[in-house]
Amino acid sequence: MAHVISTAHGTHSLTARIRSTVKGLADSWVKAREFQRTYNELDALSDHELSDIGVRRDDIADLARQHVYG
Template sequence: MAHVLSASAGISLTARIRSAFEGVIASWMKAREFQRTYNELDALSDHELSDIGVRRADIADIARAHVYG
């Protein structure tokens, strides 16, 4: 008879809840960092953006790459 073991069989319910909560907090913090980066770049004038070689249409992609890699 074959037995299948769950990967979380040895992890307590409290540890799983804590891990899920930490994952939510980490996602929330990354979303805040994305928004902060986006807002900072979006606040620059077109002239300032061109000085650093960024097009306004690329702001979201740049913010996403900065935060999520």
């Protein structure tokens, strides 16, 4: 009987871990898409436009990463 109770409790934990993993993967996917969108938008700007906003082309990846991941 204790084994059945332990298994039932373990199944709940497994379900919770699976949900947590799926949520984590979904969050990661959303952040990766946001990074790529931000990067692409900045990269599409001309050097003159980037200069106007005080950004060097070499800093685009760092800025996109900071924007998304903090």
